[in-house]
Amino acid sequence: MEIFVSVISVLVGIVGLVWVWQERQRAELRTGDVFSWSNEVISVLQSLVLISSPRSLQLEDQLTRARIIEIMFRTSILIEQGRLLFMNEVINDWGSEKPSAYRGYRPEILDHIVVAHQISAAWVQASEEERFIMGEISKDCLMNFVSLAQKEIGRSKTISVDGGRSGDGADLDYLMSESRDARAEALI
Template identity: 30%
Template sequence: MNLMTLTDGALATFVVGLVTFVQWWVSERARTRQRDTEMVHWGGEVIDLMAALEARCEFPEFESDAPTYFQLIVKASALIDRGRLFFPNVITKSIATTAKPPAYRGHRVALLDELVRTYLLAKHLADPANGFEPIFKRKMREARRRFVSGLQTEMGRTLRRSSREKAGVSIPADPRKW
């Protein structure tokens, strides 16, 4: 065996290793993009739900085609559990109990707390014995803002960034002042 054959073999092994690494890297990027796409879709549904409940809080007398509180409760409950697929509970020693199914052990992540608030507010408003309070609209808007900010943080570097020159302006709430 001569030196040239050894060098050719080493080069071939290196090339195969490099190609394997590139294939792995491309597949990992595709998997990350798929997860991000699914997370954006889920997040969009959560935002829609929160906006619907916020509108119900702002216009409680408007019933027309608005989703019922029951529909909002069901949707919120399902979105909480779907969110656990992206954000599993945080397990700590103090709550590492086996009394619950594995997906429900520990503390849910803070991002899902905002969705739980949505669920609880919808349940509260669904009960005619509970009174409506104008502060609910503000609380729902704050929960939605925390959710959107938290989701952006979770998605981190995969989000598209906007440059400063694309920044909008503050728009008065009164359309006559536009």
């Protein structure tokens, strides 16, 4: 019986050590900070998509301008905050004359915020054709950022089976059509 208790004690100790090690790894990777920062970036990038999309709400010029300026400031700040979470990759001597946080090549996850910042800075002076292209690029920035952030901090499992199940791909046009068909059948 004494051996059994010793074995159980050792197993509990090992499980405890593994748990502490995993928590330490999580703290080192700062996943909570990356998650919070990513949510803020997604909010800003989605705002840019909504403003710059040709099919978006047509906001008054003054409101659009104010939102674009806000996005310009927020993206600039988010880029600098991202530098705290994702270090540049130093290759050869690229950027060696710069302060350490700016030496080398910035990580891809920051590239999409930089482009969004450039779009917001150029938006007011851009032609309609340039704005159309910028709208398309802003969608790519959002989707690419979310994909990279998901790889960085996304969950591989869900708590509920229902939460992880594949959707049916429905959208508003489809649902409107289905609703019209159901109404038409009900009237017949």
